[in-house]
Amino acid sequence: MAGCFSFTASHDRCYRFSFSNTGLKSTTTGLGNTTIMHCWVPKSHKPNKPSLLLLHGMGANAMWQWNEFISQLTRRFNIYVPDLLFFGEAHTSKPNRTESFxxxxxxxxxxxxxxxxxxVVGDMENGLFVVKNIDEAAMILIPQTPEKMKQLVKLTFVKPFKVMPACFLTDFIDVMCTEFRQEKKELIETLYKDRKLSNLPKITQPTLIIWGExxxxxxxxxxxxxxxxRHLGENAQLVVVKNAGDAIxxxxxxxxxxxxxxxxxxxxTLPMQENLSNGRKLD
Structure with missing residues (x-):
C-alpha cells in the first residue's frame, strides 16, 4: 500500500535542495563510537571568506530554522549549519544532556x-519560559497533539497563522516531533535545572543580542x-525588533x-555604535 503524501516531508526535501543549491553539502561525522553529528558544510571551502556557524534552537531541524538566510550568507561566508543532538540526523547514546556537552x-x-x-549565530527559538513544571514545558516545546502545536505557534508568533488545519499539524508532529522525544524532554529538564544568569560564562568577543519586542x-x-x-559587558549590544515575537x-x-x-x-568598516545602538528598536 502506497504511503500518504506528507507536506512536512515534502517541505523538508525542498529545504534540502535549497541548501544544496547554495553550495552546501550534507555530511555526517562520527565522534567516537557513540555520537553522530550531522552538518551542512561548504562544498568548497574558500580561504578568503570568514567562517560562520549557525546554531538552531528547539524546534525542527537546522534547515527549517535557517533556510531563509542561507543564500545571502553563503555569498560572504563559509557556512556551517549543524543539527544539534537529537534534532535532524544528530544523535548520541551517551546520557549527557547538558548544553556544555x-x-x-x-x-x-x-x-x-x-x-x-x-x-557564531545562535537561535533561541522556542526557548525557556514560565510554566508550572517541566512536563508542561515539554508538552508545549515537543507538541504531540494539534492543540499543543497551536499553543506553541501562538506563543512564539506575534501574528499566528489564522488557519492551522489539524491534518497539517499532525503531519508536522509525525515527521518532526516524535523521534527522540524522551531525549528532547531530558534536554529541557537539564536546561531548566538550577538555571541562573550569573552562571553563564562571560563572552569577551563582540556580541549582538537580538530580541523580539x-x-x-x-x-x-x-x-x-x-x-x-549587562552580564556580558561593554562588548555586547542589544537590538529590539519591533512587531516580532520569539520566532524572529x-x-x-x-x-x-x-x-x-x-x-x-x-x-x-562602520562604527558599531552608529549601526546598532544599545537597546535600539528596529522596524
Whole structure:
C-alpha cells in the first residue's frame, strides 16, 4: 500500500535542495563510537571568506530554522549549519544532556572540518519560559497533539497563522516531533535545572543580542535582555525588533538579515555604535 503524501516531508526535501543549491553539502561525522553529528558544510571551502556557524534552537531541524538566510550568507561566508543532538540526523547514546556537552560536540565537529576560528549565530527559538513544571514545558516545546502545536505557534508568533488545519499539524508532529522525544524532554529538564544568569560564562568577543519586542517566551518587560547585556559587558549590544515575537527568524527574516549584515559584515568598516545602538528598536 502506497504511503500518504506528507507536506512536512515534502517541505523538508525542498529545504534540502535549497541548501544544496547554495553550495552546501550534507555530511555526517562520527565522534567516537557513540555520537553522530550531522552538518551542512561548504562544498568548497574558500580561504578568503570568514567562517560562520549557525546554531538552531528547539524546534525542527537546522534547515527549517535557517533556510531563509542561507543564500545571502553563503555569498560572504563559509557556512556551517549543524543539527544539534537529537534534532535532524544528530544523535548520541551517551546520557549527557547538558548544553556544555552539546557545545563540546559542536566544537569537535568544527575541529573535524578544520574550522577553528568562526563567527557564531545562535537561535533561541522556542526557548525557556514560565510554566508550572517541566512536563508542561515539554508538552508545549515537543507538541504531540494539534492543540499543543497551536499553543506553541501562538506563543512564539506575534501574528499566528489564522488557519492551522489539524491534518497539517499532525503531519508536522509525525515527521518532526516524535523521534527522540524522551531525549528532547531530558534536554529541557537539564536546561531548566538550577538555571541562573550569573552562571553563564562571560563572552569577551563582540556580541549582538537580538530580541523580539513582543516575545512571550522571554518577555521584554522582564528585563532579561538588558540583564543579559549587562552580564556580558561593554562588548555586547542589544537590538529590539519591533512587531516580532520569539520566532524572529520566521516572522522578520528580512529585518534579521539586515541585522546580520550590519553586525557581521558592515561593522568592519562602520562604527558599531552608529549601526546598532544599545537597546535600539528596529522596524
Amino acid at each position: 552539546q557545545a563540546q560536540c559542536v566544537a569537535a565537529l568544527m575541529e573535524a572540518h578544520c574550522a577553528r576560528r568562526m563567527n 513582543q516575545d512571550q517566551v522571554f518577555p521584554l518587560e522582564l528585563e532579561l535582555a538588558h540583564r543579559l547585556k 527568524n520566521m516572522e522578520k527574516p528580512k529585518e534579521l538579515s539586515k541585522i546580520f549584515k550590519s553586525f557581521l559584515i558592515d561593522s568592519t
